[in-house]
Amino acid sequence: MSTFHLQIVTPDRMVFDGEAQKIILRTVNGDVCILPHHIDFAIPLGIGQAYVTDENGETRQAACNSGMLSVSGNEVRVIPVTFEWADEIDLERARRAGEAAEERMKSMDHQDRDYVMAEAKLKRALTRINTKEM
Amino acid sequence: MAGASMKAIKLRIKSVESTMQITKAMQLVATSKLRRAKERMENSKPYAAISREAIMAAVAQCVDPQVPFVTPREVKNRCYVVIAGERGLAGGYNANVFKAVAAHAEDTPYCVLPLGRKAIDKFQRLGVTLLDDTIGHVEGLSVSRCYRLTQELIEGYKRGDYDELVLVYTSFRSMMSQEVQVEQLLPIQKPENQPPRNVVTIYEPSPEEMLEKAVPDYLAGKLYSAVCDSFASEVSARRNAMDSATKNAGEMISGLRLKYNRARQGAITQEITEIVAGAEQ
Numbered sequence: 001m002s003t004f005h006l007q008i009v010t011p012d013r014m015v016f017d018g019e020a021q022k023i024i025l026r027t028v029n030g031d032v033c034i035l036p037h038h039i040d041f042a043i044p045l046g047i048g049q050a051y052v053t054d055e056n057g058e059t060r061q062a063a064c065n066s067g068m069l070s071v072s073g074n075e076v077r078v079i080p081v082t083f084e085w086a087d088e089i090d091l092e093r094a095r096r097a098g099e100a101a102e103e104r105m106k107s108m109d110h111q112d113r114d115y116v117m118a119e120a121k122l123k124r125a126l127t128r129i130n131t132k133e134m
Numbered sequence: 135m136a137g138a139s140m141k142a143i144k145l146r147i148k149s150v151e152s153t154m155q156i157t158k159a160m161q162l163v164a165t166s167k168l169r170r171a172k173e174r175m176e177n178s179k180p181y182a183a184i185s186r187e188a189i190m191a192a193v194a195q196c197v198d199p200q201v202p203f204v205t206p207r208e209v210k211n212r213c214y215v216v217i218a219g220e221r222g223l224a225g226g227y228n229a230n231v232f233k234a235v236a237a238h239a240e241d242t243p244y245c246v247l248p249l250g251r252k253a254i255d256k257f258q259r260l261g262v263t264l265l266d267d268t269i270g271h272v273e274g275l276s277v278s279r280c281y282r283l284t285q286e287l288i289e290g291y292k293r294g295d296y297d298e299l300v301l302v303y304t305s306f307r308s309m310m311s312q313e314v315q316v317e318q319l320l321p322i323q324k325p326e327n328q329p330p331r332n333v334v335t336i337y338e339p340s341p342e343e344m345l346e347k348a349v350p351d352y353l354a355g356k357l358y359s360a361v362c363d364s365f366a367s368e369v370s371a372r373r374n375a376m377d378s379a380t381k382n383a384g385e386m387i388s389g390l391r392l393k394y395n396r397a398r399q400g401a402i403t404q405e406i407t408e409i410v411a412g413a414e415q
Binding site: 007009010011012013014027028029039040041042043044066067068070072077079081082 | 188354
C-alpha cells in the first residue's frame with residue numbers, strides 16, 4: 001500500500017516521524033482523513049481524537065488538541081499544541097481536570113473569557129478520557 | 135616582619151581556595167544541568183522550524199492586506215520579550231541581551247515582558263513598563279505557561295498597546311559560542327525573495343482565517359523554543375565562565391604558594407643569620 005511521510009510535532013517533542021498510510025483528525029470544519037497523494041492543504045485543528053495508521057497497517061489512537069495540519073507534496077505535518085497517544089494518557093488527571101473545569105463553569109457567566117477557556121479545558125479532558133477508554 | 139607577611143599570604147591562599155571551591159561547584163552544577171537543557175532545546179527545535187514553514191507558506195498566500203498579524207502598523211510603541219538568566223556569574227550572558235535591546239530600541243518607547251530575575255531587575259531599574267514581573271525562573275517554564283503568556287501578548291497587540299512585538303533571546307550555537315538574537319514576532323514579516331510556488335494549496339476556511347487561528351500557537355511554540363535555547367545558552371555560558379574562574383584561581387594559588395615559600399625561606403635564613411651572629415659574639 002502506498003504511504004506518505006507523516007510528521008507529528010508538538011512544542012516539546014517530535015511525536016511521530018515516519019511513513020503512514022492514513023491519518024484522521026478533528027479540524028475546525030469537522031473530521032478529515034488524509035490519504036497518500038492528497039492535494040496541498042492546510043487547516044486549523046480542533047480538539048478531538050486522532051487515528052494514525054502506520055506503514056504496517058496498525059492504527060493508533062491519540063488525543064489531539066488545536067494547532068494546524070499542513071499537507072505539502074506527499075509531506076503531511078500535524079502541528080498540534082498537545083498530542084498524546086492513548087497509552088500515554090493519565091486518566092485520573094484528565095478526570096480531575098474535567099471536574100475542575102465543570103465546577104468553574106457553573107459559577108461563571110457564559111460570555112466570560114474564562115468560561116470559554118474552562119469549556120476548552122473540559123473538552124480536552126473529555127477527549128482524553130474518550131481516547132483512553134475506547 | 136617576615137612572619138606577618140607569611141600570615142597575610144596564607145590568608146589570601148585560603149580565601150582564594152574557598153572562592154575556587156565555589157566556582158568549581160557552580161561549574162559542576164552547570165555541567166550537570168547542561169545535558170538536560172540541551173536535550174530540551176533539541177526537542178523544541180522541530181516544532182519551531184516546521185510551524186514557521188507552514189505559517190510562512192500561508193502568509194505568502196494571503197491576499198487580504200488587512201490581516202492583523204501580517205499588516206505592519208506605524209510603530210509608536212514596541213514590546214520586547216526579553217529572556218535572560220535568573221542569576222549572574224555567567225560571563226556576558228545577561229549583559230549581551232540587555233545591550234541588544236538598547237541597541238534595537240533606539241528612541242522608540244517600549245514596554246517589556248521580562249523572563250528571568252535578572253531581566254526583571256534590570257528593566258525595573260530603568261523604569262520601563264513591565265507587563266509581568268513574576269517570572270524569575272526560566273529553567274522550568276512550561277509549554278502551557280508559554281501559551282498563556284503568548285495569549286496575553288497577542289491581546290495587547292490587538293488592542294494596540296504596541297505595534298511591534300520583538301523577541302530577544304540567546305541562541306545556543308556551541309559550547310563556546312552563544313549568540314543574542316533579535317527577532318520580530320509581530321507583525322509577521324513576509325518572506326522576501328521566496329521562489330514562487332506553482333502548486334496551489336487549499337486553505338480552509340481561508341489563509342487569513344487559518345492564520346488567525348494558527349499564529350498564536352506558532353508564537354507560543356516559538357517562545358517556548360527560545361526559552362529552551364536561552365536556558366541552554368545560559369548554562370553553558372556559566373559553565374565556561376566558572377571554568378575559567380576556577381583556572382584563574384588555580385594559577386593565583388600557585389603564585390601565592392611560591393611567594394609564601396620564598397617568604398618562609400627568607401625568614402629561616404634570617405633566623406640562622408641572627409643565631410650565627412649571636413654565637414660569634
